[in-house]
Structure formats: C-alpha cells, structure tokens
Amino acid sequence: MGSRVHRGSCLCGKVSHSVSGSPILSAYCHCTLCQSLNSAAFIHTLHFPSSVFKWTHSEPHEALLESFSVPTRPWKTRWRCKNCGCTVASYNSKADKWSVWGHQLEKDSDGKTKGWAVLQPTAHIFYETRAQDVGDSLGKWTGYEGLSDRIG
Template identity: 65%
Template sequence: MPNMLSVVHSGRCFCKAIRYRVTGLPILSAYCHCTLCQTFNAAAFICTIHFPASAFAWTHAEPHDEALDFFDVPTKPWKRRWRCKQCGVTVASYNSRSNKWSVWGGQLDRDAEGKIIGWDTIKPTAHIFYETRMIDVQDELGKWTGYEGQSERLSG
C-alpha cells in the first residue's frame, strides 16, 4: 500500500484552463449510476471519486475564481458543481454537508498511452445507485442500491 500522502492525482477541464490536485487515497471511488450523474454528464454512468476537503486544491493560475463558474444543484443545494468559464466543462463538486470534494475519473491526467496515471490507487471498487442503471455492467465489482457498504448489495 502506498504512503497516503505520496499519492497525488491531477485533473483538468477539456481546454486545460482549469486544473486541480487531489492528495491521498480517496474516501470513495465508484462507478455511479444515479439519475443525477446520468443527466449532468449525458452518460450511462461515471467514475466518481470522493476526497476530504483538505485533500483538494485548485492549481491553475490565480485568482482561481476568474476561470471558474459554479452552480448549485437545485434539488440538493448543498452540492456545488464547479465548471470552466472557457469550455464549460464541470470539473469538481463540493458537498457542504459532508465537507467532501468529488472529481471524475475521465478528467484525471493520463500517460503517453492514454492510461490514467496512478490508476491502481484510485480505481473504482463498486457500482453505486445501480438500480437506476441504463445498462448492465458485467464485472466483478459489487453492485449497490446506494453507497457501497451503506445500502443493499444487489450482486457482485
């Protein structure tokens, strides 16, 4: 197991104007099938990775807010999503109830072969909110009705 403080992942928006860093191992890393993620991302599911607030930092040029815009999720106003003013891509979400940041696997930095750098320290361990899935996923990961270990396990 790597030293938690030595694990650093960086990510970005599409145009690279927004950059962030997360340090340490995630609290949760899962493929999320909830309808909110499906709608926000126009995808059947996403790779969501959660960190304590102390592990997240913006790393693009300051003042950071000049390049960032945000919106609060109307049905969950404690969830604020941050996006790039230039390309419009949402890059992170902050949950004020849990004091956690979420980032998405598809935006993490990659190596020359297109693989996410340090994938073994951040790869998903489950499928969450699987009851609202759009497609079945045939893998060995657990499938949960809500969060992994906090809801009913469906399979896997």
C-alpha cells in the same frame, strides 16, 4: 515519501485541480443526476476530504470558474470551466468533501489514468437507476457501497 498527487483538468485545460492520497470512495455512479449532468450512462466518481483538494490553475481561481447547484442537492456546489463548460469538481458542504471524475485525471503515455492502482473503482453505486447493465465483478449497490443494499 508523501501521498501521491493526482492532477485533473477540464477539456480545454484552463481549469485544473489536484487531490492527494487515496480516495474516500471510488466508484462508477449510475444515479440519474450524474447521468443527466454528464450525458452518460455512468461516471467514475472519486471522493476526497476537502483538506487534500486544491485548485491549481492561475489565480484568482474564480475568474475561470462558474459554480452552480441543482435544487434537489443544494449542499453540493459544482464547478465548471467558463471557457469550455466542462464540470470538473463538486463540493459537498454536508460531508466536507470534494468529488472529481476519474476520466479527467492525468493519463500516462498509453492513455491510462496515472495512479490507477489507488484510484480504480471498487463498486457500482445507485445501480438500480442504471441506463445499462455492466457485467463486471464489482459489487452493485442501491446507494453508496457498504451503506445500502447490495444487489449484485
């Protein structure tokens, strides 16, 4: 039996992607960059090796995609749909991995993310810059889980 495939898409559905297997990292990110890019207090980010990421919308893929980088992270290229503007993934050239966002992945008939047992977050990262406190049992870290100071 092969690795589970997780499918995601933008808001309008014109841009789609898939990743397979278990993420390298699954966390709620509270960094100020994620807050600004998503206009949210935090996001569910999932990191996967580049070998398991692929675009699944019609080719040529770039016809529906626009890429951009921010000056503070030029090694991270973000991709958004040209139609709805939704950012759907980012590629980190330093780490050779892709990031996707949990709430853009396929849902079941009850509105729950498919494959949640594998995808659920294990921590809150960059928690020092949080916009709101979160009272759950997940560890809170100043940076990446296990690679920074735990603060809660």
